[in-house]
Amino acid sequence: MEHVLPHVRYERCVVSQIEHLEMLLKASGSINDWTASPFGGVLRFLGASSFFEMRTYWGLYLDAARRRDQIAQIREEIAAIHEPHSAEATYHLSGMRSGGLHGITHYAVLGSTFRAYWKTGVVAGNQQDVSVLQREKRGHTNPLLLVSSAPRNDFAMHYGTDPIFGYNVAAALDDSSDVSNASERLAKIVKAQFHDWCVAFVQHARAQTVQISFHCGDxxxxxxxxxxxxxxxxxxxxxxxxxxxxxxxxxxxxxxxxxxxxxxxxxxxxxxxxxxxxxxxxxxxxxxxxxxxxxxxxxxxxxxxxxxxxxxxxxxxxxxxxxxxxxxxxxxxxxxxxxxxxxxxx
Structure with a gap:
């Protein structure tokens, strides 16, 4: 499940992701097909235009996952987005909200994890994922982030994107004496919480106690x-x-x-x-x-x-x-x- 995290780089080509996209396209031949599929009871669309627009993006994601990785091009696009904004300030304070009470005292750590994410492509730049990427020749680009609604569907991540947003990482900052390993603890907590959320969602989906409706538009x-x-x-x-x-x-x-x-x-x-x-x-x-x-x-x-x-x-x-x-x-x-x-x- 951690491969769905907003990593920019993966340590290997995730075959299951390609298979899942193929499954979505097969199940979405028409709105009636989608409604009758295993996905239709949980994931719904408010209208036909949203349904077909989402199906178009599934196809673009699949094409991006299948084609040969263009590491140099992606690195240039990432630099074009991130560097103009990273030079504006020494510290990035947005991550403080995820640190709770520790956010003020650990703003430097939270700022460094933001920069490490954009530099390495993995959450908080943690060494476990970075070392695996090095063994796998820098890995593969995440197709879910490679495609966007920008002209030509180019890579267009927001310059403030940080995977720790939305997670409670205060526990990773409890030990103020061990700042050197704070990024590793932070990444571990983010992955654990994301995994727990996925498990909870699957349980509710199977029990038919959750339903999500999508709209693409204004x-x-x-x-x-x-x-x-x-x-x-x-x-x-x-x-x-x-x-x-x-x-x-x-x-x-x-x-x-x-x-x-x-x-x-x-x-x-x-x-x-x-x-x-x-x-x-x-x-x-x-x-x-x-x-x-x-x-x-x-x-x-x-x-x-x-x-x-x-x-x-x-x-x-x-x-x-x-x-x-x-x-x-x-x-x-x-x-x-x-x-x-x-x-x-x-």
């Missing part, structure tokens, strides 16, 4: 389409969000077999930092109507572009209006604002 367009299908009074004219993405002629068409309950009453909506790109005032009308009316329903938003350095004025600047008035109008309760808590992190 997030706001999907939200407004879900509102229309769920008979929620529209907030914007329908023609503004009728297509899968801007400048696309492909209309959004949700699967008619989706029941109306599954299209609304979400208890959790996580928007990451999409508001940095589209604006919070465009995001809220699209997402809030889809939330459940339960008191514990939550909308998560993040930003990397603070509107104000004054915490007391931050929400007012972000919303371009009085925060209390907006909260009453949209039936929202910003926890940090109401409790006077800081919600900032590195």
């Amino acid at each position: 997030a706001l367009a999907l939200c407004h389409t879900l509102q229309r299908r769920a008979a929620i009074p529209p907030k914007v004219p329908e023609h503004l969000y009728s297509y899968t993405r801007p400048w696309s002629a492909v209309p959004i068409s949700l699967d008619s077999r989706l029941d109306s309950y599954s299209l609304k009453d979400f208890h959790v909506i996580d928007t990451s930092n999409i508001s940095d790109h589209i604006g919070i005032l465009n995001l809220l009308p699209a997402t809030v109507p889809l939330l459940s009316s339960a008191n514990n329903a939550v909308l998560y938003t993040e930003t990397l572009l603070p509107e104000s350095l004054d915490p007391d004025k931050y929400c007012d600047e972000l919303l371009r209006a009085d925060t209390k008035a907006i909260c009453i109008f949209m039936n929202l309760s910003p926890v940090g604002y109401l409790l006077g808590m800081s919600t900032e992190h590195f």
